[in-house]
């Protein structure tokens with residue numbers, strides 16, 4: 085019933101887009117007749133229409149028709165109607181769920197183009213550098229053709245180029261670069277160092293990976309702190325002698341450790357301390373982390389050791405998270421466990437969760453093949469609606485029911501058997517595993533079966549090579565084992581991907597070190613083609629060496645050569661000839677294979693474990709049956725799988741017993757699949773709660789961060805920071821007088837006020853506040869402020885003599901430095917507060933409310949502290965005094 089309602093409501097929305105698409109289609113012939121120049125000039129016309137009061141919706145139909153025509157001219161791709169719908173959804177600030185291979189990259193160009201016309205800049209966000217580069221070079225050509233500028237941010241891009249890339253109309257960038265640049269921009273000491281412009285519109289590719297999977301770990305910029313490293317080594321030894329279920333319990337569901345009463349006493353005795361929970365000398369966190377590292381974090385599943393360092397592996401996506409560290413000492417605990425150098429604990433200088441970061445965009449949108457299962461989270465946290473777009477061609481994938489084995493051994497054997505069967509009939513197979521360790525296990529097994537196969541490990545430096553493998557994973561009898569399929573970027577075309585291989589050969593020959601003779605990919609081509617190719621390259625030799633192309637420039641030239649955009653560049657024309665020659669020969673080979681493979685049933689996807697989230701399973705499944713291709717998928721499970729063991733309870737084991745399943749026969753039943761799905765839903769709900777909690781706690785910090793960043797920006801932008809210092813001074817004097825007033829009964833305070841103000845003004849010993857002034861606190865305040873101004877004027881005049889403008893620089897520097905230092909300390913306190921909130925018991929009270937209250941107090945304290953320190957630092961600065 086609900087399903088029906090849900091489907092019909094989605095359908096209604098999709099139907100509502102049909103008339104718009106119809107209008108776009110109606111313009112097609114008109115667009116086709118326009119010369120390139122006129123088509124390009126449309127961008128300028130749209131911009132002026134927008135300036136004259138029309139809005140983006142008014143020009144959507146025409147703009148999309150223009151992009152469709154440009155796409156056809158530049159890339160040879162005609163945007164499908166369903167892609168138009170996807171683009172409308174993006175423009176409306178929603179999420180378009182479009183199945184794998186439906187061409188989401190192209191969809192983004194339409195919404196990107198339209199929104200960029202407003203002149204505010206559009207960010208297209210991808211999960212890795214490789215995809216950002218690929219997309220900017222590939223579909224970015226459409227924008228360029230239409231006269232828009234395209235920027236690309238890559239990890240090592242220097243600041244100057246980075247800034248230029250952000251200033252472009254459309255900027256391709258990864259989520260982490262984008263987030264870190266935001267944090268760094270809020271740590272700079274001058275406006276010229278800021279690289280990002282104001283946020284306007286953002287399109288997130290693989291939006292679920294970024295807004296859900298990655299949202300569990302906040303972005304953190306940190307620097308060294310002085311936390312004691314030896315505590316990690318000591319607690320590691322301690323953890324080794326503690327016994328599970330005696331000294332501590334492991335909550336696998338919550339991935340948490342609970343110390344028992346006996347455990348607490350044991351630890352206190354072992355460490356010779358009185359209170360494990362003492363905030364002044366905290367131990368408990370070190371102990372819990374040491375046990376966690378031992379019990380809940382497994383090498384090659386949750387992390388790998390690379391160059392003697394612990395590197396996180398995202399357990400959802402299998403992606404290696406270089407440079408990211410677990411926070412709160414967990415990373416150090418794992419380093420201690422693995423006997424690698426324990427890196428000094430870092431102090432957080434700046435941090436933000438992805439949730440709060442992306443909410444900074446006034447308009448946010450995203451696309452993915454898998455979002456519907458998480459739609460309520462996307463709606464509640466990000467206010468993003470998910471709309472499923474129908475596929476261009478009907479889906480022909482067969483989804484076979486899961487097979488459940490009584491143990492792991494039988495399961496892997498059955499997987500290898502299935503690979504063998506597919507290999508024999510010539511069907512390509514893709515096997516998804518959940519960890520590097522398991523993919524290696526299967527690889528060994530396939531070696532025993534003598535099945536040739538490719539193994540993809542998730543290392544980021546291999547992304548490009550992996551795309552090579554994935555691009556050919558649809559070839560006859562190919563078997564590919566991959567830890568994760570999200571963010572691989574290249575779709576699996578049955579029989580092989582000729583355009584990908586042709587382009588990659590050009591890259592190898594022109595940028596890589598290979599030659600026509602030794603390039604292994606070229607071995608499949610005829611001698612004649614190789615000779616012709618060699619001739620083309622030889623003829624280009626002088627051109628190639630006469631100009632010193634950077635690698636990026638060369639890559640751009642290759643990208644243009646591999647598409648259809650008109651060019652009069654001699655080098656690009658020749659490269660295009662080479663490309664077409666390679667492409668055509670591969671196309672001939674691949675098209676035969678394609679026919680064979682399609683007849684045999686297409687790509688077969690094997691899942692080796694149900695993931696904790698249905699979404700990740702769907703990502704894998706979705707690789708088969710792209711764009712109406714035949715294909716199938718099957719999951720092989722065992723009762724020992726984590727999901728079944730932890731969340732399936734005894735239900736599944738009982739079911740298997742009841743059905744009298746012996747060791748060798750797998751069980752295949754809908755009842756079982758339902759139990760599994762229920763188990764997955766439980767896990768999804770659990771992780772959602774965790775993310776929600778991270779978000780709720782970060783929201784408290786978020787409003788404080790916003791306030792601090794806004795204040796920082798105000799100072800940075802100010803050409804006259806003196807006003808700000810004087811505001812702080814007034815507020816400080818207010819505080820001093822209020823304090824003095826409340827303690828006025830005490831005669832001693834009379835003297836104190838004089839001393840305090842004398843100290844503040846760095847005045848001579850003879851300084852004295854006249855007695856009359858004490859009678860009226862308002863007058864008193866006015867008088868002191870006046871003294872501050874006079875004092876300040878004198879300093880300013882003195883400094884102006886030494887170096888004009890120096891005072892303004894000093895003011896800015898003092899202000900920013902004090903804010904930054906205070907914010908760093910504040911972050912540390914907030915972290916400790918969060919931890920301690922978790923340990924304390926609040927009876928009926930909501931810990932979050934308690935956290936909010938205490939966080940507020942801490943913030944006020946911090947602000948007051950900043951004002952005071954700035955005022956004292958400036959008024960008492962040696963640099964600013966004549967007498968020193």
Ligand SMILES: Nc1ncnc2c1ncn2[C@@H]1O[C@H](COP(=O)(O)OP(=O)(O)OP(=O)(O)O)[C@@H](O)[C@H]1O
Nearest residue numbers: 161162163164183184185186187188189190453575
């Ligand atoms: N309108 C179109 N006409 C023909 N081919 C298209 C069209 N749009 C996209 N394609 C092709 O479809 C393939 C897949 O495109 P793309 O990688 O953008 O898909 P995707 O939806 O992002 O898939 P994934 O979920 O794997 O990321 C590409 O090879 C692209 O050339």
